[in-house]
Amino acid sequence: MWAQAERSSDILLSKHKAKSLGLDADMMVRTKANPTLLRNARVIDVLDGEHLARASVVIEGDRITSLGRGNDVSVPEGAVSVDLEGMTIIPGLIDSHLHLWGLNSDRVIDELLMVPDGVRLIRTTQRLHRLLEAGYTTVKDCGGINALQIKRAIAEGTIEGPRVIAAGYFLSQTFGHGDFFHFLPMEMVDARRTRGGSNLTCDGVAECSKAARYALREGADFIKISTSGGVMSERDRSEHVQFTSEEVRAMVRVAQNAGTFVTAHCHSAEGMHMSVDAGVHTIDHALYPDPEVIEKAKKKEVVFVSTLSIMKRYNEGGVAAGYPEWAVRKSRMAWEKAIANIRAIYNSGALLAAGTDFLDSPLMQMGTNALELELLVEFCGLSPLDALRAGTFNGAKACGLGERIGALRTGMTADIVVCKKDPLKDIRYLQKPDMVRMVLKEGRTVLNRGPAPKPV
Numbered sequence: 492m493w494a495q496a497e498r499s500s501d502i503l504l505s506k507h508k509a510k511s512l513g514l515d516a517d518m519m520v521r522t523k524a525n526p527t528l529l530r531n532a533r534v535i536d537v538l539d540g541e542h543l544a545r546a547s548v549v550i551e552g553d554r555i556t557s558l559g560r561g562n563d564v565s566v567p568e569g570a571v572s573v574d575l576e577g578m579t580i581i582p583g584l585i586d587s588h589l590h591l592w593g594l595n596s597d598r599v600i601d602e603l604l605m606v607p608d609g610v611r612l613i614r615t616t617q618r619l620h621r622l623l624e625a626g627y628t629t630v631k632d633c634g635g636i637n638a639l640q641i642k643r644a645i646a647e648g649t650i651e652g653p654r655v656i657a658a659g660y661f662l663s664q665t666f667g668h669g670d671f672f673h674f675l676p677m678e679m680v681d682a683r684r685t686r687g688g689s690n691l692t693c694d695g696v697a698e699c700s701k702a703a704r705y706a707l708r709e710g711a712d713f714i715k716i717s718t719s720g721g722v723m724s725e726r727d728r729s730e731h732v733q734f735t736s737e738e739v740r741a742m743v744r745v746a747q748n749a750g751t752f753v754t755a756h757c758h759s760a761e762g763m764h765m766s767v768d769a770g771v772h773t774i775d776h777a778l779y780p781d782p783e784v785i786e787k788a789k790k791k792e793v794v795f796v797s798t799l800s801i802m803k804r805y806n807e808g809g810v811a812a813g814y815p816e817w818a819v820r821k822s823r824m825a826w827e828k829a830i831a832n833i834r835a836i837y838n839s840g841a842l843l844a845a846g847t848d849f850l851d852s853p854l855m856q857m858g859t860n861a862l863e864l865e866l867l868v869e870f871c872g873l874s875p876l877d878a879l880r881a882g883t884f885n886g887a888k889a890c891g892l893g894e895r896i897g898a899l900r901t902g903m904t905a906d907i908v909v910c911k912k913d914p915l916k917d918i919r920y921l922q923k924p925d926m927v928r929m930v931l932k933e934g935r936t937v938l939n940r941g942p943a944p945k946p947v
Contacts, residue, residue: 583628585886588846
């Protein structure tokens with residue numbers, strides 16, 4: 492799915508782009524054409540917690556072909572070598588819930604209604620480098636039409652950025668979480684009839700099925716639905732249940748028939764029970780689960796996606812930034828229960844992936860996404876290793892990418908981040924400027940602030 496054609500545009504960056512990412516254009520050609528040996532580094536295996544000192548990783552094409560200590564690796568002829576003395580290698584980071592909306596302010600509704608879609612799209616393309624510079628090689632965009640265009644431009648090599656898994660449109664019932672333009676006439680709320688949003692309003696099995704098919708027609712990689720109220724929808728409550736079980740099953744069926752899955756925005760326990768029973772793949776936010784739904788989700792291998800970062804930002808600076816007072820109040824009221832329940836999910840052994848719900852705005856800038864890992868450690872009791880797993884391997888599961896990415900194992904896609912220091916000593920390192928020294932995405936160097944490669 493993610494294979495890219497062998498074209499010069501896949502290999503070369505413009506001199507301006509190369510300079511902005513700390514790259515040398517000639518090095519780009521070498522690392523694409525030649526196998527690469529990353530050596531003399533500390534390698535973190537997020538699956539079993541093993542740490543390999545003075546280890547080597549061999550990359551051929553887009554795959555890891557050998558990994559081990561010292562000289563216990565098979566180095567192919569013609570390889571180039573990068574000496575990473577004192578540095579640490581981790582898998583590419585994954586944000587399992589964000590929105591590439593391209594906002595210049597945090598007055599979200601004003602921006603969505605008043606700024607042309609094309610302007611916000613251009614803003615987003617100019618900010619993607621922030622994600623790469625922070626070590627993020629994959630992001631899951633859970634609602635926003637920008638992502639539908641961006642993912643194609645990245646895949647074809649027109650722009651540089653992380654792998655984007657996109658929902659495009661999100662599906663909401665009338666008077667649902669996605670219907671936050673409730674002050675407008677109904678005929679202007681649905682994205683099929685107006686500009687300024689990504690909501691598809693649907694009620695009843697037939698409308699829900701058709702909306703899901705429409706989202707897939709427009710290029711969605713998965714279907715995003717809202718089965719509870721939320722923070723940024725003024726007139727509902729997070730505890731409210733939205734859609735019926737028959738409607739949710741219909742949308743899941745459409746997704747499964749197309750070989751993909753459904754992600755549910757859901758806060759309420761009752762909404763989670765309905766979502767899990769219907770066959771959704773991920774439960775995002777998950778503010779108010781009960782113990783029964785956690786166990787049920789665990790048995791079905793449903794992934795919970797935490798999004799504490801947006802709440803932290805709301806709570807500390809939301810009103811000053813321009814978010815509605817009612818939204819900040821709802822977030823603050825939910826904070827203590829949210830961290831307690833994410834802790835309960837983690838302690839149960841259920842799958843937990845890390846998201847942020849960041850909106851690509853001044854308060855929620857792309858590139859600061861590793862805040863979620865810090866919050867999971869500080870407030871929810873995760874070890875740094877478990878937080879890193881939530882932001883890598885479990886994130887791959889949340890993105891529907893199985894075991895293709897998210898870990899450093901032979902045969903897996905070579906999404907690799909080289910860090911100046913070991914983030915397991917302090918997970919906050921991942922938020923510090925210049926901590927990420929090198930990023931490889933599908934075996935190709937997309938950021939290099941470290942040593943230049945040399946012939947083996």
